[in-house]
Amino acid sequence: MAYLLEMRSLSASYDTGIVLEDIDFYVNENDFIGVIGPNGGGKTTLLKVILGLIKPVKGRIDFNSRIINSNSIGYLPQISTGDANYPVTVTDVILSGMMIMKRILSRMSALDKKRAHEVIVELGLSGMENSSLSELSGGQLQRVFLGRAIIGNPKLLLLDEPGNFVDSTFENDFYDKLKDLNSRMAILMVSHDIGMISSHVKSYACVNRKLHYHPSSEISNEQLLAYGCPIQLITHGEVPHTVLKSHT
Amino acid sequence: MEGSILQYDFIVKGLLGAVFASITAGLAGTYIVSKRMVFLSGGITHASFGGIGIGYFFGFNPVLGAAVFGILSALGVEYLSVRQKIREDSAIGILWAFGMAIGIIFIYLTPGYTPNLMSYLFGSILTVTYADIIALGIMSVVLILYFGIFYRTILYISFDESFARTYSSYVNIFKYVTTSLVALTIVLNIRMAGVVLVLSLLTIPPNIAMIFTRVYSGIILWSILAGFIGTAAGYVISFFAGIPVGATIIFTLVIIWVLVKLGYQLTRDIGKIKDKR
Numbered sequence: 001m002a003y004l005l006e007m008r009s010l011s012a013s014y015d016t017g018i019v020l021e022d023i024d025f026y027v028n029e030n031d032f033i034g035v036i037g038p039n040g041g042g043k044t045t046l047l048k049v050i051l052g053l054i055k056p057v058k059g060r061i062d063f064n065s066r067i068i069n070s071n072s073i074g075y076l077p078q079i080s081t082g083d084a085n086y087p088v089t090v091t092d093v094i095l096s097g098m099m100i101m102k103r104i105l106s107r108m109s110a111l112d113k114k115r116a117h118e119v120i121v122e123l124g125l126s127g128m129e130n131s132s133l134s135e136l137s138g139g140q141l142q143r144v145f146l147g148r149a150i151i152g153n154p155k156l157l158l159l160d161e162p163g164n165f166v167d168s169t170f171e172n173d174f175y176d177k178l179k180d181l182n183s184r185m186a187i188l189m190v191s192h193d194i195g196m197i198s199s200h201v202k203s204y205a206c207v208n209r210k211l212h213y214h215p216s217s218e219i220s221n222e223q224l225l226a227y228g229c230p231i232q233l234i235t236h237g238e239v240p241h242t243v244l245k246s247h248t
Numbered sequence: 249m250e251g252s253i254l255q256y257d258f259i260v261k262g263l264l265g266a267v268f269a270s271i272t273a274g275l276a277g278t279y280i281v282s283k284r285m286v287f288l289s290g291g292i293t294h295a296s297f298g299g300i301g302i303g304y305f306f307g308f309n310p311v312l313g314a315a316v317f318g319i320l321s322a323l324g325v326e327y328l329s330v331r332q333k334i335r336e337d338s339a340i341g342i343l344w345a346f347g348m349a350i351g352i353i354f355i356y357l358t359p360g361y362t363p364n365l366m367s368y369l370f371g372s373i374l375t376v377t378y379a380d381i382i383a384l385g386i387m388s389v390v391l392i393l394y395f396g397i398f399y400r401t402i403l404y405i406s407f408d409e410s411f412a413r414t415y416s417s418y419v420n421i422f423k424y425v426t427t428s429l430v431a432l433t434i435v436l437n438i439r440m441a442g443v444v445l446v447l448s449l450l451t452i453p454p455n456i457a458m459i460f461t462r463v464y465s466g467i468i469l470w471s472i473l474a475g476f477i478g479t480a481a482g483y484v485i486s487f488f489a490g491i492p493v494g495a496t497i498i499f500t501l502v503i504i505w506v507l508v509k510l511g512y513q514l515t516r517d518i519g520k521i522k523d524k525r
Contacts, residue, residue, distance in 0.1 A: 051414055075414055086407045087282055087462045096404040099415045108400070132462035148411075 001028050004068050004156055004186055005050065010059035012042075012049050019045045022059070023211040027156065029067070031186040032178075034201035034217075041208040043190040044078075047158045050188070051075060067155055074154035074185070076145055078161050084133045090144050091129045094119055097148035119147045123177065142174060150181065157181060159189040163197075175200045261376055262483040268384035269440050269449065270475030275391045276433040277450035277475075278457070278468045279426060283406045288325060290447050291340035292431045295321035295347030297443050299435075300368050301354030310368065311380070314438060317347055318431035323424065371442030371494025380439045387436050391429060395468070402426060403464055440479075441494040449475065452501040459512050478504050 007025040011018060019042040027033065035043050048054040049061060051073060063069060074097070094116050095108055108116075120129060123143040133141060142162065149157060162174065178187060178200065191197045204214040280289045299313030321343045328339035355365060367375040395402065405412040405422050413419045434446055441449045457470030482497030489496070 053414060075411070077411055077414075083284075083407065087458065087464050087467055088403065088407050089463055092400075092403065092464070093407070095400070096407070096411070099401075099404060099412060130463065134462070 001030065002067060003028050003064050004031075005061060005063045007049070007056075007061045008059050010049065010056045010061055012045055012054050012056050014045075018057075019209065020049070020207070020211070021209050025205065025211055025213065027186055027188060029155075029186055030182065031188075032182050032200070032202040033186075033188050034197045034204045035188060035190045035207055036192065036197075036204060037207040039192060042211075043192075043207050044160055046205075046207055046211070047075070047160055047188070047190060050156075050158060072152065072155045074149035074152065074157040076149045076157070076159045076162055084136075084141060087132060089130050089132055090120070090125060090136070090147075091116055093133065093144050094147040094151055097151040115151055116147075119151050123147050124173075139174070143177075146174075146177070150185075153184075155185055157185050157187045159187065161190055161192070163191055258487065261378070261381060262487075263480070264381050265376060265384065265440055266476055266479040266483060268381065268388045269437055269479055270453070270472050271388040272384060272391055272433045273437060273449045274453055274468055274472035274475050275395050276430045277454045278464065278471055279402070279406065280430055281451055281454040281458075282464065282467070285430075286447070286451055287337065288322070288340055289430060289434060289450065291325060291344040292318050292322050293434050293438070293443055293447055294344045296431070296435050296438065297352075297368070298347035298350030298354075300438075300443075301351030301358075304358045304365075305354040311383070311435060311439065314435045315432055318435045319428045321347060322427045322431045326424070326427070367442070368438060369442050369444055370492055371438070371440050371445060371497075372492065376439050380436070384436050384439075387433060391433065394425075394429065398422070399465070441497060445494045445498045448498045448501065449479075452498070452505055453478070456501075456505050456508055459508055474501070474504060474508075 004027045006027075007023050010020065010023045010025075012020040023046075025046075035046060037043050045054060049056060095112060098108070098112055117129075120126060123146060125140065125143060125147065128136070128140065133144070136144065146162075149159075159178075163171070175197075178189075181187065189197060189201065198217060198219070201217055203216060204219055206212045206214065280286055296314040296318035299315065299317030300310040301313075302317075303310030303313030324343055325336065325339045328334045328342075329336035334342075366372070401416075401418070401422060405416075405419050406426075409419060409423070434450065437446050437449055440446070453471035453475040454467055456474040457467040460470055461467055478501035479497050482500040483493060485491075485500065486493045486496035
């Protein structure tokens with residue numbers, strides 16, 4: 001299985017100080033990695049480094065240029081960025097994901113529109129093509145933004161806290177959809193709630209300034225403690241669940 | 249004979265002015281209303297008064313001074329809020345009043361009588377020159393081309409700037425260009441509606457449009473139509489009633505907005521009652 005990207009002894013920082021320190025991290029084709037860790041631990045920063053929005057201060061990040069470049073990374077940001085009352089239709093929002101490839105857009109080709117239609121059908125949004133965002137439920141809104149992230153057929157999909165704006169009815173649908181997508185693209189999903197994602201991801205990366213990769217979907221308290229990765233809460237639904245004691 | 253020439257002049261200026269004002273205000277207005285930039289636009293409008301004052305004092309075209317002040321204040325708010333970490337609404341409030349202050353000081357210092365001052369504050373078709381109309385016409389063409397060519401880029405950047413920034417390095421250029429065009433639109437329309445009233449010319453039509461549609465391009469088209477009806481009707485009413493044009497236009501637009509809103513709700517309610525039967 002070919003690698004998509006690798007980070008070697010990479011550090012990243014903001015004005016306020018260093019956020020990621022000396023990280024080694026690899027993403028391979030068909031990976032589904034849950035990125036967990038406390039708030040402010042550097043999860044979103046990791047995504048921004050991959051997207052090229054933050055340049056590493058030390059170390060390097062390399063993409064496997066045969067498979068992937070900056071035009072083939074899909075991104076689902078935290079919900080807060082788009083104004084849900086903005087007069088824009090479902091089709092428009094999904095088409096805006098083509099900016100990944102074109103940077104400046106005006107007219108859409110018939111091919112772009114066909115691709116937008118495919119995405120709409122795939123995500124179960126048929127009939128809502130011309131609805132404005134304010135008419136949608138939280139779950140539908142989330143799928144529209146997912147559509148925007150995948151319209152360019154990315155090789156790597158980055159999801160930042162997708163659980164934040166999902167109502168529980170759509171939760172399982174959403175994760176089933178991700179499972180489908182995972183057959184075509186690697187997925188890196190940030191979440192502070194590992195209970196919700198543990199039955200979906202294949203492996204974990206704990207990010208708390210340092211990064212610890214855990215190559216299976218099973219992860220224990222002891223391991224988390226050893227990684228220095230304090231998680232707010234770990235809980236499973238039907239399977240036995242674990243609650244971590246609070247850190248001092 | 250002289251009267252009929254004056255009348256002809258008034259009708260031509262009024263009609264062309266109405267067409268170009270509604271096109272420019274419809275396009276720029278849809279942008280600022282959708283993006284919730286109305287307060288910023290108010291700041292641009294009032295700050296541009298400083299340029300009008302300086303134009304009077306140094307004896308050059310006040311509209312030119314207003315254009316420079318309008319664009320600089322728009323970019324100044326961006327600079328103060330992003331680079332200097334001053335809250336955006338505070339930055340707007342500061343530049344808003346500062347521009348007015350400069351305008352008042354320079355107009356006060358200008359020797360002699362300043363007959364057109366009231367027309368800049370409240371608008372007057374009588375002082376509108378053909379040069380003003382031509383400028384507004386050119387602005388209409390520029391805006392139509394700009395929005396026509398870059399429609400989707402403008403829409404996507406203003407809908408979700410941070411997402412667009414993830415993928416496009418042109419976000420800032422588009423933001424600055426669009427904001428500058430909005431500032432120019434406001435300044436050129438000041439001759440029609442005046443500093444105090446021009447903002448309504450931009451904000452009321454999109455709000456009438458949004459009663460019918462939530463599609464961006466639809467809002468633009470309906471805004472232009474609503475703006476034209478309101479502006480043209482305002483001219484006619486002001487002509488026969490002998491009241492100021494700018495105020496009449498805004499008054500007419502608000503009445504249209506209220507009537508459309510009520511009419512729309514009424515037809516919807518009647519529809520619901522019919523459905524129940």
